[in-house]
Amino acid sequence: MSNFFAQLEAGFEASADQLALILSGQNDWTYAALLQQINRAAAQLVAFGVNPGDRVLVQVPKSPENLALYLACLKLGLVYVPLNTGYTAAELDYFVSDAEPVLYVGKQQRSDVVSATLQPRDAQRLLVFSNGEGSEIDAVVSPTVTRSTDDLAAILYTSGTTGRSKGAMLSHGNLASNAHALSKEWGWQPSDVLLNALPIFHVHGLFIASHCALLNATPMIFLEKFDAGDVMARLPDATVMMGVPTFYTRLLDQSELTPASVAHMRVFICGSAPLTEQTFSEWEQRTGHRILERYGMSETIINTSNPLQGERVAGTVGFALPGQQVRVASEDGVVVPAGEVGMIEVAGPNVFQGYWRMPEKTAEEVRPDGFFITGDLGVQAADGRLSIVGRSKDLVISGGYNVYPKEVEVVLDEMPQVAESAVIGVPHPDFGEAVVAVVVPAGDEVTQADVDAALGDQLARFKQPKRVLNVAELPRNTMGKVQKNLLRDQHGDLFAS
Numbered sequence: 001m002s003n004f005f006a007q008l009e010a011g012f013e014a015s016a017d018q019l020a021l022i023l024s025g026q027n028d029w030t031y032a033a034l035l036q037q038i039n040r041a042a043a044q045l046v047a048f049g050v051n052p053g054d055r056v057l058v059q060v061p062k063s064p065e066n067l068a069l070y071l072a073c074l075k076l077g078l079v080y081v082p083l084n085t086g087y088t089a090a091e092l093d094y095f096v097s098d099a100e101p102v103l104y105v106g107k108q109q110r111s112d113v114v115s116a117t118l119q120p121r122d123a124q125r126l127l128v129f130s131n132g133e134g135s136e137i138d139a140v141v142s143p144t145v146t147r148s149t150d151d152l153a154a155i156l157y158t159s160g161t162t163g164r165s166k167g168a169m170l171s172h173g174n175l176a177s178n179a180h181a182l183s184k185e186w187g188w189q190p191s192d193v194l195l196n197a198l199p200i201f202h203v204h205g206l207f208i209a210s211h212c213a214l215l216n217a218t219p220m221i222f223l224e225k226f227d228a229g230d231v232m233a234r235l236p237d238a239t240v241m242m243g244v245p246t247f248y249t250r251l252l253d254q255s256e257l258t259p260a261s262v263a264h265m266r267v268f269i270c271g272s273a274p275l276t277e278q279t280f281s282e283w284e285q286r287t288g289h290r291i292l293e294r295y296g297m298s299e300t301i302i303n304t305s306n307p308l309q310g311e312r313v314a315g316t317v318g319f320a321l322p323g324q325q326v327r328v329a330s331e332d333g334v335v336v337p338a339g340e341v342g343m344i345e346v347a348g349p350n351v352f353q354g355y356w357r358m359p360e361k362t363a364e365e366v367r368p369d370g371f372f373i374t375g376d377l378g379v380q381a382a383d384g385r386l387s388i389v390g391r392s393k394d395l396v397i398s399g400g401y402n403v404y405p406k407e408v409e410v411v412l413d414e415m416p417q418v419a420e421s422a423v424i425g426v427p428h429p430d431f432g433e434a435v436v437a438v439v440v441p442a443g444d445e446v447t448q449a450d451v452d453a454a455l456g457d458q459l460a461r462f463k464q465p466k467r468v469l470n471v472a473e474l475p476r477n478t479m480g481k482v483q484k485n486l487l488r489d490q491h492g493d494l495f496a497s
């Protein structure tokens, strides 16, 4: 049986008395309790008349019931489509028309807005119900639906910094293969307790983190959101934490973060956005732990990881997971020599089934030999270790020369006057694009002269910022990614004559 849930369910049943979810402000759940809630949610779904392959669009806060709802969808062979809780009704409209769900599960307080938006178009096929309340249906346990490896389990809409958001289709086989690979790669142990403060509408919190705990039927400290104080208070009970770089920088501001406070931790794992070398080394100095950085995305879950045993190198994302392949190639797909920048391409059982109802997009991004063109630029060392230098669309081409923003950001971040930076390209009448540094000052305003002095003998002239802009903070999305598209929009006419 290739339904990924069948594998999870076997573990839940064998570990029924084991703690599954360690919660705040309510009783913890055992695996038996989780299974019971999954069956309850499945009964509710069945009552709505859903069929395998139907999409269920879900826009809900993080809660144990809503984790159970996801697992119930897997169990019934439904296609789970989680949405960022921050999306507006207008954005939701697009996802509804694109995914054509049979069911929308939304927050109570938004249901009016949502149904008002949807009803005129498709009132018959869309039901809005509030998960949680009224869920006291006595569960008639539905059987776990048979699925094949390629059958869809989920569609994850990519954050879509340009154009329409694309639905990445992930199969049961994609989820299962990656969950097994990660729990092996990261040496999951029966005694592990995962701290999960990530959102569960995204690949990181829902698949990467949760699947490691669920597949091994080990406990997960399930925090509704990231709060540095709460996380510090919960860390003593955890052995593994997975987070985005912002989690780590915020925890570094906590005075209680000492080697003693994290002595029991097995590993700190980080991804979804670049971890700076500065954060990596500050974390090591403060805690004695070297953060394990890994690289993934909605379309492929995890591609590469720094090793659990062996050297974790700051500024790199490690090696392809066993059973997967990574290469760095030119635009026409020719592999470039080690040490040269190119497009990162990946292959393996983790690679998605394509973009939902966008076969042309899929064809553009998947090579005939099955390698997916990630859109990230990287460099691979001779031993296969990968480093990311940026998104291809963030590449700046100034006076005909390629400037990789990361290379400039690394030098800027080393300046004592700079807390953090983002380098963008904006239209320039003479150079085509000009390199612009957006910086968050550590203290006083960072001047052009400061930057010129610090970068002058470190970077070629064409890479040096032509303008330095000071901001209080960089715009980031919920996963900690700097939204360079917003910065480009905002400063697009900086050099307009």
Ligand code: AMP
Pocket: 158, 159, 203, 270, 271, 272, 273, 274, 275, 293, 294, 295, 296, 297, 298, 299, 317, 374, 375, 376, 388, 390, 391, 479
């Ligand atoms: P998403 O589909 O929202 O998970 O975004 C995936 C993108 O996040 C990747 O294509 C990368 O650009 C970025 N990303 C993920 N992990 C890392 C990492 N460790 N370092 C740098 N960028 C990362």
